[in-house]
Amino acid sequence: MTGSRRKVSGKSVPIITRGVLGPPPTDQSGRGVADPLTRSQRRTQFDEASATGARKDTVITFDKMGLPKRLVTRLAEAGITEPTPIQARAIPPALEGRDVIGLAQTGTGKTAAFGLPLLTALAENRGKPTPKTARALVLAPTRELVKQIAESLRPLVAGTPVSVETVVGGASLSAQEKRMARGADLLVATPGRLIDLMGRGAVVLAETRFLVLDEADQMLDMGFIHALRRIAAKLPKERQTMLFSATMPKQMDEIAASYLSNPVRVEVSPPGTAVDKITQSVHFLEKAEKTGRLIELLDGHRDDRAIVFGRTKHGAERLSKQLERAGFATASIHGNKSQGQRDRAIKAFRAGDVRVLVATDVAARGIDIPEVRHVYNFDLPNVPDNYVHRIGRTARAGADGAAIAFCAxxxxxxxxxxxxxxxxxxxxxxxxxxxGLEPKQSRGGPRGAGKGAGKPAAAKPRARRRPRNKNRAAA
Incomplete structure (x- = not known):
């Protein structure tokens, strides 16, 4: 890309910048006319801000980044005037058209870090999506996260031609096919359902010029690497790609090398670290003592909202019923719940009608409720990175939080x-x-199996595959 031109399908085309939000000036087609601010001017504007001291540790306002004025106005109307650290560092290179790797913990504003430059790019590249196509694609690991991303971005494009669609598992395939028949400017999807729709010819990615992989580490944990490869093979080679993650496992290097071109790496805090405002603690106790201790601790803050993480669907449901019997307003979300049940549980939790939400890792991904003050690791996760994701459900948007773990x-x-x-x-x-203690029983061992020292080695791979397949189904 040179000056104010972009390469698309091997051709150099002029960049046309227009207001993203609110009714901008329009041409005869009604799709909007150019905004005078070019990408080179954006870079100059940002460099000037840096030259005056607005660097790594100094606040840079959204208007100094070169975002369209109408978008900045929409943010201000929502009470958002200053970017978070990940936004301040990721948005400028993304606006320049660079590929970006963004590493930051949950609750730090990653959605806006990729969403704002994405909406700006869609506005710059005028045009109506052709049937069954998506001009931009955001992939996320779970239904809940897809919904949260879409709900965050839709208010920013209200009243404009930019459309935001979602496709997820657990919802009607025919309804999603019907919506995608007219095409979408921005499609937010889980990999599994997107593959289904691609296989039916309902979604075509040949014109998708922007790709975002959100919570990429979680997608790897859930076994979506093969789905990502199949999706990437259908995308144009000339595209902008952004990858955002809370942790950076080794396999992420393969993803970055395969899908990104000379990316800018933006890291707010070291991968694997927790948000500073989370107070962490661990209780060492026998497995049989966990429920009683949890009830005791929850009783100390009945008016606060808490998320309790279990390892299995059945365990989460059983614990939820035990807490209900103990007098707590409780709901559960896991893979055995329908999408409607999960949505209703989260809605009640958000409204405060439910104070304790019992969840599995996959089901809770994407929950963004600032009022959550306590996260309990009732069962420690098999994947250590998931601990970081779990406790990131508290201390959202600069608030304080507590993360309590139980260790048998x-x-x-x-x-x-x-x-x-x-x-x-x-x-x-x-x-x-x-x-110095070794596990009494393997994670996949049956109840009453003793210390598990004689458990056949062949059972271990089986225990690993099951969560992966179930997670795929849940997404």
């Missing part, structure tokens, strides 16, 4: 893995650390 003797290896990822040990709240 058989979970000591999981706790060690979490400490390794975090780079530090979680402070002990009660009990004596299970130093």
């Amino acid at each position: 003797p058989e979970e000591i290896s999981e706790l060690r893995a979490i400490h390794k990822v975090m780079g530090t040990a979680i402070p002990v709240a009660s009990g004596t650390p299970w130093e």
Whole structure:
């Protein structure tokens, strides 16, 4: 890209900038006319802000980044005037058309970090989507996260020609086919359902010039790597790609090398670290003592909202019923719940009608409720990076939060893995650390199987595959 021109399908075309939001000036087609601010002017504007001291640790306002004025106005109307650190560092290179790798914890504003430059780019590249196509694609691992992304971006394009559509599992395929028949400016999707629609010829990606992989680490954990490869093979080579993640596992290097071209890496905090405003603690106790301790702790803050993480669908449902019997307003979300049930549970939790939400990792991905003050790791996660994602459900948007973990003797290896990822040990709240203890029973072992020392090795891969397949179905 040179000056104010962009290469599309091997051709150099002029960049036309127009207002994204509110009714901008229009041409005869009604799709809008050029805004005088070019990308080179944006870069100059941002460089001038940097020259005056607005660097890494100094606040840069949205208007200094070169976002369209109408978009800045919409943000101001929503009370958003200053970018978060990840937004301040990711938006400028994204506006220049660069590929971006953004590393930041949950609750730090990653959606706007890719959403604002994406909406700006869609406005610059005028045109109506052709049937079954998407001009831009955002991939996210779960239905809940897809919905949250779309709900965050739709208000910013209200009253403009830019359309935002979603496709997720658990919803009507025919209804999604019908919506995509007219095409979409921006499509937010889970990989599994997108593959389904592509296979039916309902979605074509040949004209998709912008790709975002959100929560890319979680997509890898859920086994979507093959789906991502199939999707990428259908995208144009000439495109802008952005990848956002809370952690950076080794396999992410393969993703970056395959899908991004000379990316700018933006890192707000080291991968695997927790948000500064989260107070963490761990209780060492026997497995049979967990429910009683949880009830005791929840009773100390009945007016606050809390998310409790379990490892399995059945365990989460059982725990939810136990908490209900103990007098707590409780709901649960997991893979056995329909999309409607999950939506209703989250709506009640957001409204405060439900105070305790019991969830599995996949179901809770994408929940963005600032009022969550406590996150409980009732069961420690098998994947240590998921601990970071779990506790990121609290301390949203600069608020304070508490993350409480329970560790039974058989979970000591999981706790060690979490400490390794975090780079530090979680402070002990009660009990004596299970130093030197080995797990009493493998994660996939049957109840009553004793210490599990004689468990056949062949059972371990089986235990790993099951969550992956179930997670795919849940998305």
